Amino acid sequence: MALRFALVIEPVGSDDSRSDFADTFRTIDPSAPALSVGELSTQRGDGIFESIGVVDGHPQETQAHLERLAHSAEICDLPAPNLEQWRQAVTIAAGHAPQQGEGVIKLILSRGVEHGPAPTAWVTAAGAADNTAVREQGVRVVTLDRGYGIDTPASAPWLLLGAKTLSYAVNMAALREARRRGADDAIFVTSDGFVLEAPTASLIVRIDGRFVTPAPNGGILHGTTQLSLFSHLESEGFETGYATLPTTALRDADAAWLVSSVRLAAPITAIDDVVFRVDAGLTASMNRYLLSPRD
Amino acid sequence: MALRFALVIEPVGSDDSRSDFADTFRTIDPSAPALSVGELSTQRGDGIFESIGVVDGHPQETQAHLERLAHSAEICDLPAPNLEQWRQAVTIAAGHAPQQGEGVIKLILSRGVEHGPAPTAWVTAAGAADNTAVREQGVRVVTLDRGYGIDTPASAPWLLLGAKTLSYAVNMAALREARRRGADDAIFVTSDGFVLEAPTASLIVRIDGRFVTPAPNGGILHGTTQLSLFSHLESEGFETGYATLPTTALRDADAAWLVSSVRLAAPITAIDDVVFRVDAGLTASMNRYLLSPRD
Numbered sequence: 001m002a003l004r005f006a007l008v009i010e011p012v013g014s015d016d017s018r019s020d021f022a023d024t025f026r027t028i029d030p031s032a033p034a035l036s037v038g039e040l041s042t043q044r045g046d047g048i049f050e051s052i053g054v055v056d057g058h059p060q061e062t063q064a065h066l067e068r069l070a071h072s073a074e075i076c077d078l079p080a081p082n083l084e085q086w087r088q089a090v091t092i093a094a095g096h097a098p099q100q101g102e103g104v105i106k107l108i109l110s111r112g113v114e115h116g117p118a119p120t121a122w123v124t125a126a127g128a129a130d131n132t133a134v135r136e137q138g139v140r141v142v143t144l145d146r147g148y149g150i151d152t153p154a155s156a157p158w159l160l161l162g163a164k165t166l167s168y169a170v171n172m173a174a175l176r177e178a179r180r181r182g183a184d185d186a187i188f189v190t191s192d193g194f195v196l197e198a199p200t201a202s203l204i205v206r207i208d209g210r211f212v213t214p215a216p217n218g219g220i221l222h223g224t225t226q227l228s229l230f231s232h233l234e235s236e237g238f239e240t241g242y243a244t245l246p247t248t249a250l251r252d253a254d255a256a257w258l259v260s261s262v263r264l265a266a267p268i269t270a271i272d273d274v275v276f277r278v279d280a281g282l283t284a285s286m287n288r289y290l291l292s293p294r295d
Numbered sequence: 296m297a298l299r300f301a302l303v304i305e306p307v308g309s310d311d312s313r314s315d316f317a318d319t320f321r322t323i324d325p326s327a328p329a330l331s332v333g334e335l336s337t338q339r340g341d342g343i344f345e346s347i348g349v350v351d352g353h354p355q356e357t358q359a360h361l362e363r364l365a366h367s368a369e370i371c372d373l374p375a376p377n378l379e380q381w382r383q384a385v386t387i388a389a390g391h392a393p394q395q396g397e398g399v400i401k402l403i404l405s406r407g408v409e410h411g412p413a414p415t416a417w418v419t420a421a422g423a424a425d426n427t428a429v430r431e432q433g434v435r436v437v438t439l440d441r442g443y444g445i446d447t448p449a450s451a452p453w454l455l456l457g458a459k460t461l462s463y464a465v466n467m468a469a470l471r472e473a474r475r476r477g478a479d480d481a482i483f484v485t486s487d488g489f490v491l492e493a494p495t496a497s498l499i500v501r502i503d504g505r506f507v508t509p510a511p512n513g514g515i516l517h518g519t520t521q522l523s524l525f526s527h528l529e530s531e532g533f534e535t536g537y538a539t540l541p542t543t544a545l546r547d548a549d550a551a552w553l554v555s556s557v558r559l560a561a562p563i564t565a566i567d568d569v570v571f572r573v574d575a576g577l578t579a580s581m582n583r584y585l586l587s588p589r590d
Binding site: 001003006009023028030031032033034035036038039041044045047068075077082106108110111115122124144145146147149152155156157159160166167168169170171172173174176184191211235239276280 | 296298301322323325326327328329330331332334336337339341342344369372401403405406407410415419437440441442443446449450451452453454455460461462463464465467468469471472485486511520
């Protein structure tokens with residue numbers, strides 16, 4: 001969906017404790033030229049981002065997204081973001097997202113203009129695509145090798161595997177490969193046979209009545225939607241947990257979902273040649289929760 | 296160095312055979328806002344690039360860079376670039392690079408604005424940093440795990456390992472890690488112990504009088520400077536070749552260089568704890584060749 005709003009942020013230090021950051025914000029026309037060609041985000045995908053779901057004007061789980069932004073900044077040696085400044089920018093952007101129905105707010109923190117003095121940053125707001133059908137009918141997915149061993153992320157932090165960086169070309173290529181294979185989405189697996197995550201979503205499987213997601217071990221983004229959904233499932237009396245999941249464990253699951261901030265819970269109908277039954281009642285209940293205001 | 300010139304290109308089909316593409320070019324102020332925040336290059340590092348060295352106004356090895364741009368486009372499912380259009384843009388940019396001394400022209404082809412109709416593209420020109428000292432005194436390098444096995448690129452093309460994409464955050468993080476370790480640059484190695492390339496350069500080693508570079512097997516960019524230098528070395532009577540080089544082979548080398556389009560040939564003084572003698576005479580001769588007009 002076309003961008004409805006964009007706000008350029010002049011990033012301040014994380015220790016700046018002023019109460020109002022309005023004078024560090026500048027609203028721009030989201031379709032007008034705004035960034036110079038010297039931007040490192042555009043030259044080298046050198047920056048980080050977050051996508052926040054918006055429901056009826058309410059940004060979902062803002063705090064969790066801000067904390068992940070800070071975590072990504074640390075991994076990428078970017079200056080620590082001032083979370084209160086970003087929170088105020090999110091609040092303004094939310095006022096320009098659709099006030100009825102769904103939207104998305106994106107936060108972007110770039111290393112800045114090459115040889116420039118400081119990072120650049122901006123926030124956008126847009127309406128979200130209608131995901132009703134995919135939440136009900138689900139997605140077919142294929143597994144794709146992410147190329148790494150399960151132990152690689154911990155020993156090679158320069159691979160930035162736990163950060164949500166702007167260097168997303170591989171994630172996009174994996175989605176194209178999935179579609180070439182007649183599927184809707186992909187699940188990355190390690191080269192030594194463990195399940196990771198989807199290019200733009202977390203994986204949750206149900207095994208023996210327990211909801212399990214691959215353990216975030218540095219190679220997986222800790223999913224904000226997965227975290228929120230696990231706390232909901234626990235409050236409903238379900239058992240949840242993290243595990244190092246071999247791909248063979250997928251055959252033991254009786255249901256699976258891809259969950260993310262905007263598409264929310266999409267039931268999986270097949271992983272490669274393993275077919276899953278969609279638990280329609282539970283999936284609908286998950287999405288009702290995810291569409292309720294969450295902080 | 297600050298950008299001196301920027302040209303926005305309206306990409307045309309590869310079969311467009313008009314003789315003059317001037318009306319598809321638009322000169323812009325390189326430091327002014329030019330790209331919208333919806334640009335996929337900036338949102339997802341979703342695009343490709345080339346950096347062409349310029350000496351006394353002459354762009355070096357333009358054809359090899361254009362061919363690699365086309366190869367990267369193919370890997371990334373981008374529309375095939377019209378190479379004659381890009382060549383004309385390079386010629387114009389070269390006229391705005393320094394006409395005495397060294398410069399750099401960058402070509403960028405982005406997937407375009409999200410939900411937009413077409414790719415976006417631009418070319419920039421700038422002066423180059425003074426690399427005289429590093430060409431004489433050389434660089435200390437450390438090896439860093441690239442995380443992949445040697446056979447991964449061929450079996451997982453969605454990892455885009457043979458393409459020069461804008462998703463360069465890992466390359467930049469590797470350079471920061473090298474500096475943290477007290478080195479000047481890095482050499483990526485596979486997780487199963489083979490030598491690849493530097494984050495922004497190719498590696499050439501001399502073993503028993505023969506010049507060898509790691510075989511481009513899908514996981515390594517085919518270096519335009521390495522190719523050019525090999526043909527020069529062959530014309531001087533030296534033997535050159537490609538090999539699958541285990542990291543242990545580095546101990547058999549008596550000299551090594553990182554070569555790239557702008558820094559040219561930088562002799563390596565150490566790889567981890569293995570010290571190399573700089574062959575000053577040969578290195579100077581390499582750089583004299585690389586600074587001569589090349590097509």
